[in-house]
Amino acid sequence: MDSQLLEEEFVKRVQSGAKIESNDWMPDGYRHLLIKLIHMHAVSEIMGVYPEKEWVPKAPNLRRKLALMAKVQDEMGHGQLLLRIVEDLAAPYGKGREELLDDLVEGKVKFHNVFHMEARTWADAGLIGWLIDGAAIINQASLLSTSYAPYARILKRICAEESFHMQHGENVILSIAMGTDKQRKMLQDSLNYWWYSLLFFFGPLETTPAAQKMLHYRIRTKTNEELRQKFLAKYVPRIWSLGLTIPDPTLHYDSKEERWYYTEPEWKTFQKIVSENKGPKSQERIALRRFAQDQHKWVRLAMTTEV
Amino acid sequence: MEKQTEPSSVYEVFVQRDHLDPMIHVGSLLAPTSELALQLARENFTRREQVLQIWVVPRIHIQSAEEADFHAREMDRSYREVSGYTENGRLWRMFKEKEITLEEIVRYVEQKKQSKNDLHREEGHES
Numbered sequence A: 001m002d003s004q005l006l007e008e009e010f011v012k013r014v015q016s017g018a019k020i021e022s023n024d025w026m027p028d029g030y031r032h033l034l035i036k037l038i039h040m041h042a043v044s045e046i047m048g049v050y051p052e053k054e055w056v057p058k059a060p061n062l063r064r065k066l067a068l069m070a071k072v073q074d075e076m077g078h079g080q081l082l083l084r085i086v087e088d089l090a091a092p093y094g095k096g097r098e099e100l101l102d103d104l105v106e107g108k109v110k111f112h113n114v115f116h117m118e119a120r121t122w123a124d125a126g127l128i129g130w131l132i133d134g135a136a137i138i139n140q141a142s143l144l145s146t147s148y149a150p151y152a153r154i155l156k157r158i159c160a161e162e163s164f165h166m167q168h169g170e171n172v173i174l175s176i177a178m179g180t181d182k183q184r185k186m187l188q189d190s191l192n193y194w195w196y197s198l199l200f201f202f203g204p205l206e207t208t209p210a211a212q213k214m215l216h217y218r219i220r221t222k223t224n225e226e227l228r229q230k231f232l233a234k235y236v237p238r239i240w241s242l243g244l245t246i247p248d249p250t251l252h253y254d255s256k257e258e259r260w261y262y263t264e265p266e267w268k269t270f271q272k273i274v275s276e277n278k279g280p281k282s283q284e285r286i287a288l289r290r291f292a293q294d295q296h297k298w299v300r301l302a303m304t305t306e307v
Numbered sequence B: 001m002e003k004q005t006e007p008s009s010v011y012e013v014f015v016q017r018d019h020l021d022p023m024i025h026v027g028s029l030l031a032p033t034s035e036l037a038l039q040l041a042r043e044n045f046t047r048r049e050q051v052l053q054i055w056v057v058p059r060i061h062i063q064s065a066e067e068a069d070f071h072a073r074e075m076d077r078s079y080r081e082v083s084g085y086t087e088n089g090r091l092w093r094m095f096k097e098k099e100i101t102l103e104e105i106v107r108y109v110e111q112k113k114q115s116k117n118d119l120h121r122e123e124g125h126e127s
């Protein structure tokens, strides 16, 4: 069969709900998109650890400290599970763990915008657990139906662990919300700082050619905007119930059109943060990552060298 | 001269029933080679059941934890479990909200359109 026919056959299969395994034949375009998506997902899990680990020494009590460390451990674990998936996909190109991690410190792979931002206060640390993990959960839940089976299986496991992250984040936020005026002010300030980063997290409004291709191959089944709408529907009422003000006076739900209207984030500014690593904490955290990678090289060698 | 046959060894058998399921251990068998182990596994374990994939693994290649305290929990770990945060439901009610679970979010994301119920609920908060 020529490759044109193979491709058509493949698309027909995934579009009718078939799942693809790592050893199955797949078009190069499919493989590339998967590598790009899951590589970014994996390194985002790793970089997502930084804003929270900064709060481990400063957590208000021992239980919070333990919970935060447990979460950091989970996210690092997610990074490793996902890197394994990418390694299998990238094996034909001779790319392994070392190269995939080098890409991160060399700025060749992007990570989510939110992890370029600063966790300034304990409320920020809590809000990351509640809303950033919340947004990530919506995104990951939508990927459970991906056509690539190894990714779907790992996401099932990841989502199960996220369930603790969600409850932990809510618990921190609820206790701050029940606190003093000063604490509630800190929480409001945190929401103001993170809001537009959260909206940006789901990606541009328009469906880019790459995103269109992912929908075509059923790597994704939902658009950015569909997911943003789901996030708003689940989280805005809860944010309001805490007595917080969302820093967007135009935000409202239109019941006729069945959608949320909101002020768009400054796409260009945020895009620059992600594509050029120019966020408030990008360079510092990448430097820390590079430091860790150098310092731990002997461990990786010990783990990969046959005795 | 009679051909020397290899002594049979134990193979552990795993099956995968659906692409979204993990490999599940279903039992073990005796076979002289891994190819024959695979044939036997098909006949012994999947005569009726439709499976996607079978793995056979020589038992000697399986490393398992021998000491009982390998899995010991040295301290309370509720801080890393959902069960450690059951008070969230009560706290949300103080703010006139319901608690929310991950399963609920997953169901909500998977569904095509918002259900009438959800819409109604969101509208109620618009004031």
Ligand SMILES: [Fe+2]
Pocket (backbone or CB within 6 Å): A045, A074, A075, A078, A158, A162
């Ligand atoms: Fe994660």
Ligand SMILES: [Fe+2]
Pocket (backbone or CB within 6 Å): A075, A133, A136, A162, A165
């Ligand atoms: Fe998480």
